[in-house]
Amino acid sequence: MELSKLLVIIEPDSGTQPALEKAKSLARLADCEIELLLTEFTTYLEDGFFFDPEQAKQMRYDLADRRMADLEALAQPLREQGLEVSCSVAWGNPPYMETLSRIKQLNPSMVLKTTRHHSKVSRMFLTHEDWELVRYSPVPLLLVKERHWEDAPRILVAVDPYHINDKPAALENKMITAARAFANETGGDVHLFHSAWVSPLAGSYPLAPNIEKEETVLHDMAAANGVDGNNVHWSLDRVDESLPEIVDELGVNILVMGAISRSKIDRLLLGSTAEKIIDSVECDILILKPDEMPSLNTILV
Secondary structure (H helix, E strand, O other), X not given: OOOOEEEEEOOOXXXXXXXXXXXXXXXXXXXXXEEEEEEEOOHHHOEOOOEOHHHHHHHHHHHHHHHHHHHHHHHHHHHHOOOOEEEEEEEXXXXXXXXXXXXXXXXXXXXXXXXXXXXXXXXXOOOHHHHHHHHHOOXXXXXXXXXXXXXXXXXXXXXXXXXXXXXXXXXXHHHHHHHHHHHHHHOOEEEEEEEOOEOOOOOOOOEOOOHHHHHHHHHHHHHHOOOOHHHEEEEOOOHHHHHHHHHHHHOOOEEEEEOEEEEOOOEEEOHHHHHHHHHHOOOEEEEEOOOOOOOHHHOOO
């Protein structure tokens, strides 16, 4: 995962921009460019909703000018620090389609987007736009939360050595390779985790895994991908319980997960791991796709 340009989704009217802060750190380390993108839509400014078409159009232009000024205000301090930063504003419904269009035009190395707490119990819940980008972004997507990275970030890759959830074998290697590249840029280290819990065929008791085989398979995967054998972890518990626990135990900064495409009808399914985990961990999450995922041309029609 060679970083040359980062696309950062900016939140309008937000006092903090965690995704931009992480992008700034990466751009300094990797000497890469940044583009700030703000996408917006409100029915209030659509033609004929409250205003005649010409008036609504002018108001959208005025709003775009204000948003561009906001982006330039964010960009200028970064430029003064020697970073190369561009800005773009888009209007469309739904906004995530404009983001996907910009991804197609720009082909960035990575997209960064902030996701925040959305409940009184301090859990993370991804917005509709977050999920659509998880489904459709053809480039790595970093969902950024508010926790700061350590000086040497700890990166955990959620692997499935047996491909129980249908992930192509190449995706496992891609995830580990990306994690190692990220670690090389940031001075961090890479860990692997697998839940060896097996659902019962009947009754209420899970099947017992072959512990010796689990150890061998995971250590072989680590050795084949240049990961320290001491950084291999696995659990006999369900993944939705064990993965958040290991994230907290290790103090993980970035969790790397894979998303796969099964069919056009099913769109992009995340698999049981991602669906259960993304909202329940406090660290940043890097989502990667197989190289053979459907083209954006099938979506942007």
